[in-house]
Amino acid sequence: MKKKIMIQRSIVFLSILSTSTLYAQENWRSQHVKWHLGFNYNNSKLIDAKENSFTHEIEKVSGVLSVDVSLSENDVFDSSDLYLQPYFEVSIPGEAKYNTNLKLSSYAGGINLKKHLSFGNFKSNIYLFTGGKIEYLVWNIKSGKNGSGYDNTKIDYIFSAGAGFLFLNQLEIFAAYSRGLSKSYYSSVVNDNLYAMSSFTIGLRIGLSKNWWFINKY
Numbered sequence: 001m002k003k004k005i006m007i008q009r010s011i012v013f014l015s016i017l018s019t020s021t022l023y024a025q026e027n028w029r030s031q032h033v034k035w036h037l038g039f040n041y042n043n044s045k046l047i048d049a050k051e052n053s054f055t056h057e058i059e060k061v062s063g064v065l066s067v068d069v070s071l072s073e074n075d076v077f078d079s080s081d082l083y084l085q086p087y088f089e090v091s092i093p094g095e096a097k098y099n100t101n102l103k104l105s106s107y108a109g110g111i112n113l114k115k116h117l118s119f120g121n122f123k124s125n126i127y128l129f130t131g132g133k134i135e136y137l138v139w140n141i142k143s144g145k146n147g148s149g150y151d152n153t154k155i156d157y158i159f160s161a162g163a164g165f166l167f168l169n170q171l172e173i174f175a176a177y178s179r180g181l182s183k184s185y186y187s188s189v190v191n192d193n194l195y196a197m198s199s200f201t202i203g204l205r206i207g208l209s210k211n212w213w214f215i216n217k218y
Contacts, residue, residue, distance in 0.1 A: 032080070036172070038064035038205035040089070044104075044197050046185055056185070058104050060094025066205065068114065081116040081123050085131070093140060101142040108135040110158070116166075129174075130161040137184055156180040156197060170207035175200070 039061065046056040066087035070080035089108040096102040110133025117124040137154040162176025180197040 032070035034068040034083075035208040036064075036066045036068070036205040037208060038066060038172075038203055040064055040091075040201050040203040042091070042094075042199055042201045044094075044199040046197055056099065056102070057097040058094050058102075059097065060091045060104060060106070062089050062091035062106070064089045064203070064205070079123060081118045083114040085112040085114045085129065086110070087112070087133075089133070093138075103140040105138045105140070106135050107138075108133045108158075110134065112160075125166040126163065127166065128161075128163050129176075130159075132157065132159045134158075135180075139185075154182065154184050156182045156184040158197075158199075160199075160201075162201070164205075172205040172207075174203050174205070176203070177201075 040063075042060050042062060044058045044060070064087055066085055068083040068085050070082070071084055072080045072082040087110055089106075089110075091106045093103040093105040096104070110131055112129045112131030114127055114129040116127040135156045135158055137156055139152045139154070141150055141152065143150070158178050158180045160176050160178035162174055164172050164174030166172050178199045178201065180199075182196070184197045
């Protein structure tokens, strides 16, 4: 009998705790988390260590899903000026500018630290960010008379920094410069001097005001 009562009390306690936790999580999510979908235009160049110059220019477009998690005090909705921004990015294949037999696509996951400029209690629409990502590169190389090709994969570790501007409460535009740390060219046999990739990115992010965490929040 005592065991049954203890079980019933435990169930009631867990139910109350779960309800309170879910309410707290919903309040935390609605005040501290912002989801975005984005599109990036990326211009990348491989760096020739021997010649100290750029070569193999490649342009590609990618889609991005990101989330801004507030790290600073948030008295009213979206008043925070400091965010941690994890994101996932997928690109469509981009063709090398001077070599139509060479294409590059990528899959990446990373995290940024994002800081809005602030003056007293005023949060500016201008922000700065810096961070890093791990990028899985897929090189497609066409060869032979019939145009058949093969894929070669590499992993690159990339650091980036940039600035952006928020307008209409839900739209962001930004520009960033990034630099890879690995030999990202598809083959060290073809050219062992091409050891790193440098990129310039322009992007647009759209806030998801109607997702499951943001209904009726704007």
